[in-house]
Amino acid sequence: MLLLIIKRMANAIFVILAVSLLAFTIFKFLGDPVQLMLNPQATQQERDQLTERLGLNDPVPVQFAKFVFNAARGEFGMSYRNQMPVMEVIAQRFPATFELVLVSSVMALLIGLPLGVFAAIRGGTVMARVFHLISMIGVSVPAFVIGILLILVFSIELKWLPAFGRGKVVDLGFWTTGFLTPSGRAALVMPSISLALFQISFIMRLVTAEMLEVLRTDFIRFAKARGLKARAIYFRHGLRNCMMPVVTMTGMLIGDLIAFTLVTEIVFQWPGMGFLFVQSVQYVDIPVMAAYLMIVCCIFITINLIVDLIYVVVDPRVDQLVRGGGNGH
Amino acid sequence: MNQPLARQASAERPVAPLLTVRGLSVEFVTRRGSSRALDRVSFDMAPGEILGLVGESGAGKSLSGNAIIGLIDPPGHVVEGEINFEGKRIDNLAPNQMRRLRGRRIAAIFQDPLTSLDPLMRIGDQITETILTHLSMSRAAARARALELLKAVGIPAPEVRIDHYPHQFSGGMRQRVVIALAVCADPKLIIADEPTTALDVSIQAQITALLKTMCREHGTAILLVTHDMGVIADTADRVAVMYAGRLVEIGPIEEVLRSPRHVYTAGLIGSIPSLNRRRERLVQIDGSMPRPGAVPSGCAFAPRCPKRILKCDERPELMPFGNSQVACWRAEESHSYV
Ligand SMILES: Nc1ncnc2c1ncn2[C@@H]1O[C@H](COP(=O)(O)OP(=O)(O)OP(=O)(O)O)[C@@H](O)[C@H]1O
Ligand code: SF4
Ligand SMILES: [Mg+2]
Numbered sequence: 001m002l003l004l005i006i007k008r009m010a011n012a013i014f015v016i017l018a019v020s021l022l023a024f025t026i027f028k029f030l031g032d033p034v035q036l037m038l039n040p041q042a043t044q045q046e047r048d049q050l051t052e053r054l055g056l057n058d059p060v061p062v063q064f065a066k067f068v069f070n071a072a073r074g075e076f077g078m079s080y081r082n083q084m085p086v087m088e089v090i091a092q093r094f095p096a097t098f099e100l101v102l103v104s105s106v107m108a109l110l111i112g113l114p115l116g117v118f119a120a121i122r123g124g125t126v127m128a129r130v131f132h133l134i135s136m137i138g139v140s141v142p143a144f145v146i147g148i149l150l151i152l153v154f155s156i157e158l159k160w161l162p163a164f165g166r167g168k169v170v171d172l173g174f175w176t177t178g179f180l181t182p183s184g185r186a187a188l189v190m191p192s193i194s195l196a197l198f199q200i201s202f203i204m205r206l207v208t209a210e211m212l213e214v215l216r217t218d219f220i221r222f223a224k225a226r227g228l229k230a231r232a233i234y235f236r237h238g239l240r241n242c243m244m245p246v247v248t249m250t251g252m253l254i255g256d257l258i259a260f261t262l263v264t265e266i267v268f269q270w271p272g273m274g275f276l277f278v279q280s281v282q283y284v285d286i287p288v289m290a291a292y293l294m295i296v297c298c299i300f301i302t303i304n305l306i307v308d309l310i311y312v313v314v315d316p317r318v319d320q321l322v323r324g325g326g327n328g329h
Numbered sequence: 330m331n332q333p334l335a336r337q338a339s340a341e342r343p344v345a346p347l348l349t350v351r352g353l354s355v356e357f358v359t360r361r362g363s364s365r366a367l368d369r370v371s372f373d374m375a376p377g378e379i380l381g382l383v384g385e386s387g388a389g390k391s392l393s394g395n396a397i398i399g400l401i402d403p404p405g406h407v408v409e410g411e412i413n414f415e416g417k418r419i420d421n422l423a424p425n426q427m428r429r430l431r432g433r434r435i436a437a438i439f440q441d442p443l444t445s446l447d448p449l450m451r452i453g454d455q456i457t458e459t460i461l462t463h464l465s466m467s468r469a470a471a472r473a474r475a476l477e478l479l480k481a482v483g484i485p486a487p488e489v490r491i492d493h494y495p496h497q498f499s500g501g502m503r504q505r506v507v508i509a510l511a512v513c514a515d516p517k518l519i520i521a522d523e524p525t526t527a528l529d530v531s532i533q534a535q536i537t538a539l540l541k542t543m544c545r546e547h548g549t550a551i552l553l554v555t556h557d558m559g560v561i562a563d564t565a566d567r568v569a570v571m572y573a574g575r576l577v578e579i580g581p582i583e584e585v586l587r588s589p590r591h592v593y594t595a596g597l598i599g600s601i602p603s604l605n606r607r608r609e610r611l612v613q614i615d616g617s618m619p620r621p622g623a624v625p626s627g628c629a630f631a632p633r634c635p636k637r638i639l640k641c642d643e644r645p646e647l648m649p650f651g652n653s654q655v656a657c658w659r660a661e662e663s664h665s666y667v
Contacts, residue, residue, distance in 0.1 A: 218444035224400055225439070226459045226510060227432030236458075237447050315449060316494040 004318075008308050012301045017068070019297040023290040024067045028060070076291035081283045086291045090273060094295075095176045096166055097265070097272030101257045103192040108199035109250065113239075115200075116207025120215065121234055123208075131204065138201025143260055147194035147267040154190060162187050164269035191268040195260055199253045206249055210242035217241075243314050251307035255300050345416065347517060347550050348374040348397070353410035353420075355392055355401060357621070364622030366405065367392050368574045371647065376517065377548040379541065381561030381582070383597065384571035385618050390554045393571070394520040396420070397552070398437050399427040415517065433463040436511040438540075440523040442504035446495035452479075452506050453491035456513055463514035478509040482539060501532040505539065512543055519544060522554040537564055558597055562586060570594045573618050573629040580653025588663055590655040593630045628658070636662075 034050050051057060055066060070076065076086035115135075119128045155163035167183030169176040178184025214220060215238055223233050261274035269275070273292060280288035311318045355367035367389045374380050382390050395401045397412055399422070412420040419430060431437070439445055447455060456475035457468065466474070472491075479487035482505040495503060504524065511519050521540060525533035541564055544551050553565055561568050562582060569579040570591065578591040589595040596614040616633040625631055627642040634641065640658045647654040650661070 218439060218441055219447045221400065222437075222439060222445040222507070222510075223447065224428075225398060225431055225437035226462070227428050227430070227514075228458065228462055229428070232458065232462070237450070240449055241447070317448065317496050 004308065004312060005305075008305050012305060015301055016294075016297060020068050020071060020294060021064065023071075023293045024064050026293070027067065027286055027290045028063065071291075071294055076294075077287040079280075079285055079288050081280065081285040081288070086287045089276065089288060090291055090295065092176075093271060093273045093276045096178075096270060097258070097261055097274060099178055099188065100191055100195065100261060100264070100270060100272060101254060103188055104196035104199065104257055105250070105254050107192060107196040108203050108253065111196075112200045112203030113207055113246070116204040117211060117234060117239055119204065119208040120211030120238075123212070135201035135204050138197045139205070141197075142263075143194050143198060144263045144267050146197055147190070147264055150190045150194055151267070161190050163190075166271055191264050191270055194267070195257060195264045198260070199257065202253065203246065203250065207239075207242060207246060210245055211238055214238050214241045240314075244311065247307055247310050247314065251303045254303055258296055258299060344375055346373040346413075347376040347378075347415065349413045350393070350397070351411050351413075353393070353396060353412065354408045355389075355396055355405055356408045358404045358406075362622075364620075365408075365624070366574050366621040367396065368624070369410065370571075370574075370576045371410075372569055372576060372579055374518070374550050374552065377544070377550050378567065379544070379551045379553055379565045381565035381568040382552060382554045382571060383556060383558055383561055383568060386556065387618060387620070388571040389574040390556075390571055391522050392574075394437065394522050394552060394554055397518075398431055398435055398520060399424075400431075400437075429463075432459055432511075432516070433514045434516050435518045435520065436514075436516040437520040438504075438507055438511050438522065438524045441527045442500055442507050443527065445507050446503060448495055451492050451494055452498070456491075456506075456510055459510055460513050474513070475509075478513055479506070481543065482506070482509045484509075500528050501536060504528060504536050508536075508540055508543060512547065512549065515547060516549060518550045518552065520552045520554070523556070524553075525560070526555070526557075533560075534563075570597065573624045574621055575624075575629055575656065576647065577630070577657065578653060578655045579647070580651070580655075584652055590650050590653060590660040590663075591630075591657040592634050592636050592659065628656075 034047055034054070034056070055063060058066070074087045078084065079086050079089050082089065115131050119131050122128045150161075151163045154161045162183070165187060166178045167185070167187035168181040169178050169184055170180040178188055211234075215234075220233060220237060223237050228237075258274075261270075261272060262278060263274075264270065265272045265274040266278060273295075276288065277292045279285070280292070350373075351371050353367055353370045354365060356363045356365050370389070370393060372380070382393065384390050392401065392405070396407060397414075397419075399419070401407070407420055410420070411418055414430070414435065419427065422430070446452065450458075453472065453475050456478060457471040460466070460471040460474055461468065464471070476487050476491055479491055484490050484502060484505055490498075495506070498506065508524075511521075519540075524540060525536050528536060537560055540551065540553075543549070553561065555561060558568075565582050567580060568582050568585050570577050570585075570593065572593050578585065578589065578594045585594060586598060589598055593614070600614065614633055619625065619629065619632070627644055628634065628637075629644075631637050631641045636659050638658060643658075645656045645658050645660075647656045648660065
């Protein structure tokens with residue numbers, strides 16, 4: 001277990017370094033920060049001073065080392081666009097994205113898992129076919145189309161739900177949350193549905209396929225021969241044995257969700273990191289872009305690590321695999 | 330106590346059969362129409378007896394076992410006949426009633442112990458789960474019973490092993506666990522479908538012996554499905570021979586081995602070195618068994634039978650001969666299969 005964590009950590013650090021190199025390259029070679037930060041009338045002397053102050057005269061490897069060192073402390077410099085420390089800008093936006101992704105993932109699991117199991121057990125019934133059809137639509141229609149449709153129906157026609165923004169949020173000091181106010185919760189509904197629809201459908205289809213596979217195995221047959229109740233067979237033995245691929249895919253899906261938030265956040269004018277990123281691309285706000293890249297990368301890696309840990313908890317065989325060998329005789 | 334219950338009982342007075350299968354037919358519906366994989370199979374089992382079921386691959390042995398526990402894979406289904414167990418008809422039970430019977434009164438063991446156990450659950454939990462499904466007792470009592478069972482099936486250090494996962498056991502040990510699982514609710518019949526085929530040859534005999542002892546102790550009957558006549562000769566009280574979905578001969582093991590009455594049975598016995606008592610050259614039955622749907626309307630064995638006569642174009646039914654029943658027009662002759 002410990003060995004597994006150490007191995008994964010080593011991997012993770014390597015990946016983070018690779019991504020920082022990428023972020024650094026963007027930072028270094030895309031646009032001239034001096035140009036961007038000073039007004040056009042600045043004198044050559046002012047330019048030289050700023051170049052020196054930003055450390056742009058150091059050798060490139062030293063600059064990279066500084067970049068990594070600063071990034072590790074959450075220090076990404078100043079946003080060109082609004083002259084605030086990048087970390088502060090991102091910290092303002094992070095809770096919005098986090099809550100959106102959280103609600104969507106929970107929805108995807110809470111709805112996708114039972115529907116997937118149902119479709120596997122009751123394959124062939126009308127209900128199962130209807131779900132299957134809906135899931136086909138869910139995986140093939142892009143999230144922004146669904147978002148726009150939702151806005152048309154529920155905001156413009158029915159006027160039930162707000163079309164944009166987070167509603168009223170409560171500031172907890174380090175975090176702003178929309179969970180605590182009615183308007184905050186109402187505002188979450190449509191963005192999270194449009195974001196989750198793909199994941200719901202995806203998880204449902206995945207679970208169905210895996211369940212059908214598992215239900216064919218000998219140990220399920222033996223479980224039936226033991227006279228276990230249907231619930232025990234389908235959930236305790238069936239679904240549990242599908243969890244490995246489901247956990248993996250859920251991890252990857254959460255990664256996807258973060259990427260998809262770019263689109264969803266624009267459609268719903270959601271003040272999150274994705275929206276911020278798109279804005280910073282428009283303004284060539286390079287420090288923000290680099291920081292976004294680094295942070296999303298760290299989130300991906302953390303999710304992967306969690307997935308690996310869940311593996312160890314769920315499947316007794318993994319631990320043994322990692323240690324190599326076993327104690328069977 | 331090693332005196333087989335069945336014969337002991339039948340010497341005194343006839344006992345009510347534990348299981349009767351009457352005219353059981355199973356068909357598989359495919360795109361090319363339906364094919365009959367079991368054709369009017371009938372046999373009885375007495376309480377506590379071990380009935381060996383032999384035949385070539387595809388003869389319908391597993392299917393017979395699966396029909397009894399109500400687990401025929403779709404698209405297969407029973408089209409005629411009936412199955413009675415402990416005096417009650419069970420082939421038309423509602424799924425939930427059949428489930429209560431499975432594992433409780435009729436247990437099953439399948440061929441591959443490596444895949445019969447849920448890889449994600451401790452073996453002790455799988456045993457207690459089964460016990461608690463069928464018997465009303467506390468979790469602690471069920472665990473104590475599981476521990477006892479593991480000891481009884483010969484798992485060393487059961488108090489440690491009870492919390493291990495299936496992958497931590499060898500194939501032979503896993504099949505012992507499977508046997509513990511099968512007997513944990515004290516069933517009256519165990520359907521053992523090739524319980525040792527997947528195991529190392531060196532431990533096959535041990536596992537068969539264990540199964541036999543466990544059942545003799547509790548008066549549990551076994552339907553022992555195998556294609557190995559040798560195993561049946563060592564273990565069973567009676568033997569039933571299947572061919573192309575039909576039962577062709579059934580009788581006490583010594584009688585069938587000494588004087589097989591169906592030409593196919595004679596061939597089977599003649600092809601096994603250890604049973605070939607007259608030291609004749611080993612025989613090989615030419616040809617192959619017909620697939621379901623291509624079985625001749627007369628005797629199914631006729632195309633391969635060296636003793637075929639005109640009458641064999643008509644299907645022979647099971648008829649009593651001595652203590653056996655045989656479906657062959659030339660059953661009264663003694664066959665040395667040449
Ligand atoms: N799911 C199925 N679909 C179609 N046909 C089947 C199915 N299961 C069994 N059969 C048919 O039923 C016949 C009997 O199968 P069964 O499994 O009982 O054979 P067996 O005697 O146990 O053979 P083996 O020694 O190979 O286990 C086979 O010929 C097969 O074609
Ligand atoms: S009935 Fe005829 S064909 Fe069939 S086994 Fe007997 S002799 Fe051979
Ligand atoms: Mg079989």
